[in-house]
Amino acid sequence: MAQETTWHPTKFRTHTISQIINQGDDLVKSEVTICGFMEANRGKGKICFIDLRDGTGKIQVFLKQGSVTDDELNQAQSLSRESTIQISGEVAEKRPPKVPEGQPKPPKEYEVVATKFTILTRAETPLPLGVTDEVSIGLDTRLDNRFLDLRRGHVNAMFTLRSRVLQYGREHLISEGFKEINSPKIIASASEGGTNLFPMMYFDTPAFLSQSPQLYKQLTVLGGMERVFEIGPAFRAENHDTYRHLNEFISFDIEGAWMNDDDVMCVQERMIHHIWKMVSKNDQDQISIINEFRKSQGDDPITVDVPSLPFPRIEYCDAIKMIQEAGEDISWGDDIDSSHCDIIAEKYPGFHFLPRWPMEMKPFYIHHVEGEVSSTGEQLSRGFDLNFGRDEMTSGGQREHNVEVLEENLRKKGLNPEDFSFYTDGFRYGAPPHAGWGLGVARLLMVLTGSKNVRETVLFPRDRSRVTP
């Protein structure tokens, strides 16, 4: 439904299953060879039906005595679920299933009547988790056997959606003049402070895994790249253990010259709007697959509600007031934690920005405008967050482009400017005002797919107690 794809024939197959499903009328009576996983087999004796699944769809294969050898028929009937097979045969219109009186007739379907049946690999039994079983499966069991979990329709659909989300996001940013970059993930020193880094050895030099592309994407903007984005991994050695934190995650970052925090908030809301609009237009088939599963689990269906623009902006000072009015003990300068976000989310359940945080709470590279102060007289910053409900999606802001201020900020945070010379030197020879943000891809996917745990939306999540598979 979504994309025009050209499926060239391969060594192993002439057609994908989706091609037969979609072009069945034209293909009836023609010879095809298809491959896939055997989802189920029915029938003993003279006939056998196989539900065959490849990465594009599912189709029924019909084997009958006479069309295939008795040996082939036997093998098909006793084959274990999820074994991979190759089928050659003729496309035919499927006999419609019996439906009770008064029920609507199902739409026309196609099948392949096999003339040749080949087992590619046999699946061991029992499966560690059933691909089509109705029983629910614990997340840990699923993640230990992700290769099988991924064969389940709704799981596959979530990662298909993830691919689309990145595609639409890229598409949008490129249309606004952003260029895709990659920054190093092996770095010499703590790039920002504030979070724990994973140490490693780089030959004989101690090094770290990057926590963020922040400083490097700024350097490219200082280098005249104008507008850049990066979709890449970030590593945090934090002992957190929650539904929304991982120690390795994919960060979707942008940085643009001649922009302030308001400008990049607008970029972000336009991008999210575009992603939601495109998913809503192109990918309802994936949403339906997810909803079918949710229904079987007794969960409400998800819908792709394209958010309206602009997203609400709730400045930090107003957020504090709102939380205080709800009776919470919080004062200016305190962090807004999860329970406080629940209060804000009651009024703003969707996407909303939280701009103008206190300068002292933001990293050294965040810009501030002299004189922009709170009612308590404290300096405000040009840093912002984007939340969806209670969950933080993004952190961003305008960056400090004046090297003297930057070095002063570093000293205020107890950092030594000399350790950051690779970065601060970039500001000494002319620096454009600039701004950017970093968005957690998995968290955005949680919103889109209704997942309650970030691990659901990451193929092979890395948390405190999991480094395999």
Next chain:
RNA sequence: GCCCGCGUGGUGUAGUGGUCUAUCAUGAAGCGUUGUCGAUGCUUCGACCCGGGUUCAAAUCCCGGCGCGGGCGCCA
């Protein structure tokens, strides 16, 4: 790291001192019927996280360990 909860066949569960030689579903093995389609009928298989304790008796209660889940903290 803190608080709370949980750990039963391959998978997901019921059972909270005694006919538990442990329930149900799903699954696996075998046989039969069938253009089936969540195939079906019959037969069979398979489990109480680990260690210690209380008790006549422990899946069940207590202690420790390990593992998992939820909440929180920590966290661009």
